[in-house]
Amino acid sequence: MNTTTHSGKVALVTGGNRGIGLETGRQLAELGFTVLIGVRNLAKGEAAARELGGNVEAIALDVAAPDAAARAAAEVERRFGRLDVLVNNAAIHYDPSARALKPDWTMIREAFETNVFGAWRVAVAFAPLLSASGHGRLVNVSSEGGSLASMGAGAPAYSTTKATLNALTRILSAELRGAGVLVNAVCPGWVATDMGGPGGRPLAQGAAGVVWAATLPDDGPTGGFFRDGRKLPW
Numbered sequence: 357m358n359t360t361t362h363s364g365k366v367a368l369v370t371g372g373n374r375g376i377g378l379e380t381g382r383q384l385a386e387l388g389f390t391v392l393i394g395v396r397n398l399a400k401g402e403a404a405a406r407e408l409g410g411n412v413e414a415i416a417l418d419v420a421a422p423d424a425a426a427r428a429a430a431e432v433e434r435r436f437g438r439l440d441v442l443v444n445n446a447a448i449h450y451d452p453s454a455r456a457l458k459p460d461w462t463m464i465r466e467a468f469e470t471n472v473f474g475a476w477r478v479a480v481a482f483a484p485l486l487s488a489s490g491h492g493r494l495v496n497v498s499s500e501g502g503s504l505a506s507m508g509a510g511a512p513a514y515s516t517t518k519a520t521l522n523a524l525t526r527i528l529s530a531e532l533r534g535a536g537v538l539v540n541a542v543c544p545g546w547v548a549t550d551m552g553g554p555g556g557r558p559l560a561q562g563a564a565g566v567v568w569a570a571t572l573p574d575d576g577p578t579g580g581f582f583r584d585g586r587k588l589p590w
């Protein structure tokens with residue numbers, strides 16, 4: 357893909373100050389997008405944005421705060437007048453050693469607030485701008501841990517939130533199809549980040565599948581679940 361293709365377009369990546377979100381922002385900026393990284397801590401976010409270079413900015417967006425998405429959408433509309441790509445990347449509480457029969461309700465509620473309701477609120481807030489783009493792309497960064505086909509014991513908070521995010525992906529894709537917005541869920545694979553721990557694949561490889569879904573052509577898929585551009589079972 358050549359770098360001029362996306363110049364003039366604006367992309368927002370939630371949880372963009374580190375990990376897969378930051379690398380996704382870097383790759384989108386390389387493709388010519390103006391990139392906004394949504395962050396909880398604006399000072400840290402601005403430092404991260406500076407590292408990425410000229411067309412990357414941080415924007416305050418704690419997805420777990422009920423009004424933050426609407427505030428961020430109003431700011432993006434006022435300052436940029438458009439949004440072409442939304443990447444719902446922010447997530448917490450990978451809990452592989454936890455068990456559903458010994459539920460930590462605080463952790464489970466926090467996981468839903470960020471991983472599901474956060475992504476949902478951000479999608480709602482930015483849907484009008486994505487629709488107005490005419491070529492909007494919404495990527496929900498999910499996980500194979502949310503695949504019902506392979507679900508087993510453990511990670512009850514994380515897996516149920518990602519399964520719910522996948523369901524939301526299907527519904528949003530149907531509701532936004534008429535506006536030309538392609539909505540897909542993407543598993544980045546096991547990636548070496550603070551969440552993934554050591555041993556996973558490099559950031560660039562994990563983020564590439566997210567960028568693939570963010571830059572689909574108009575006749576690309578919608579309502580799907582992918583890793584590295586290939587379908588995953590629900």
Ligand SMILES: NC(=O)c1ccc[n+]([C@@H]2O[C@H](COP(=O)([O-])OP(=O)(O)OC[C@H]3O[C@@H](n4cnc5c(N)ncnc54)[C@H](OP(=O)(O)O)[C@@H]3O)[C@@H](O)[C@H]2O)c1
Pocket residue numbers: 370371372373374375376377394395396397417418419420421444445446447448470474497498499500543544545546547548549550551552553556
């Ligand atoms: N790493 C893997 O192996 C793997 C595998 C499958 C799926 N994933 C998915 O990939 C995505 C990124 O994961 P990662 O490994 O890069 O995780 P990470 O290194 O833990 O980074 C998570 C990011 O989300 C942000 N965040 C958390 N809560 C937030 C909130 N309420 N509002 C805004 N931002 C918030 C964090 O910001 P702070 O710095 O403020 O905490 C951080 O920037 C997640 O959706 C994850 O579930 C990762």
